[in-house]
Amino acid sequence: MNNNAIGVFDSGLGGLTCVRELNRLLPAEDIVYFGDTARIPYGTRSRKTVMSYAAQDAAFIKRHNVKIIIAACGTVSSVAAEDESFAGDTLFTGVVLPAARAACAATKNGKIGVIGTSATVRTGAYEKAVRSICPGFEVIGVACPLFVPLVENGFAVPGDPVTALVADRYLAPLKSAGVDVLILGCTHYPLMEDAIRSCVGGDVALISSGAEAAKYACTLLTSLKMLNGSEGGGTNTYYTSDSARMFAESASLYLGGEVNGKVIKVSLEELTRFQA
Numbered sequence: 001m002n003n004n005a006i007g008v009f010d011s012g013l014g015g016l017t018c019v020r021e022l023n024r025l026l027p028a029e030d031i032v033y034f035g036d037t038a039r040i041p042y043g044t045r046s047r048k049t050v051m052s053y054a055a056q057d058a059a060f061i062k063r064h065n066v067k068i069i070i071a072a073c074g075t076v077s078s079v080a081a082e083d084e085s086f087a088g089d090t091l092f093t094g095v096v097l098p099a100a101r102a103a104c105a106a107t108k109n110g111k112i113g114v115i116g117t118s119a120t121v122r123t124g125a126y127e128k129a130v131r132s133i134c135p136g137f138e139v140i141g142v143a144c145p146l147f148v149p150l151v152e153n154g155f156a157v158p159g160d161p162v163t164a165l166v167a168d169r170y171l172a173p174l175k176s177a178g179v180d181v182l183i184l185g186c187t188h189y190p191l192m193e194d195a196i197r198s199c200v201g202g203d204v205a206l207i208s209s210g211a212e213a214a215k216y217a218c219t220l221l222t223s224l225k226m227l228n229g230s231e232g233g234g235t236n237t238y239y240t241s242d243s244a245r246m247f248a249e250s251a252s253l254y255l256g257g258e259v260n261g262k263v264i265k266v267s268l269e270e271l272t273r274f275q276a
């Protein structure tokens with residue numbers, strides 16, 4: 001048994017799609033979340049910048065004595081796929097490998113689509129992960145840089161014509177390629193599910209990278225006998241680098257319910273002192 005918290009971080013609120021699944025699977029666990037809302041988006045930035053932000057985020061999370069760190073950010077997970085040194089000796093997972101494994105298990109025709117930020121798609125990390133599991137599978141990656149701003153600005157509501165148009169444009173090549181599984185390679189994208197589903201149709205399996213990372217963390221902690229042994233329910237504590245009020249106002253959308261914990265602001269000055 002290990003009663004330390006599970007640490008989760010993201011560039012913003014998207015990683016809450018992972019927290020939602022963690023709360024469902026592991027209700028006894030304490031969760032410490034950090035969303036870097038002052039510096040989002042990460043997906044349009046250089047590798048060097050993303051790595052330096054990720055190191056600060058992970059170092060901040062580590063200060064809370066966590067037993068595992070989840071980078072619930074497709075961009076960080078992809079950019080750091082070959083260098084996870086910022087996690088040090090703390091147990092770590094990103095979202096790429098768990099999502100790739102789920103996609104490989106779900107596909108019937110071996111054609112997998114991946115959508116993510118420009119940085120994510122540029123790295124080819126999901127493609128490499130899928131091919132490391134099933135070398136013969138075809139993987140088609142498409143960057144969808146307008147999806148995060150649409151979600152962040154409240155356009156991800158069912159039937160919104162702007163969102164539908166953008167989704168149609170981005171997803172057309174995946175439709176014509178005949179993918180039967182689509183990895184939502186950015187943790188914000190489950191909020192776009194309605195628009196994505198309308199474009200690709202009901203037969204394509206959608207894989208939420210945040211939820212898959214939560215399932216993987218659950219399996220890992222179970223097999224290592226590191227679950228929380230206490231009887232009561234766990235607590236969630238949310239840290240954000242921008243306004244706590246704004247974080248709390250939007251978080252329920254991602255969590256699929258009330259914001260079940262304190263929201264605390266961390267200044268960027270404080271955050272940048274937390275270098276791994």
Ligand code: DGL
Binds near residue numbers: 010015074188
């Ligand atoms: N949640 C981030 C990701 O999964 C959002 C994108 C961003 O920061 O640009 O990639």
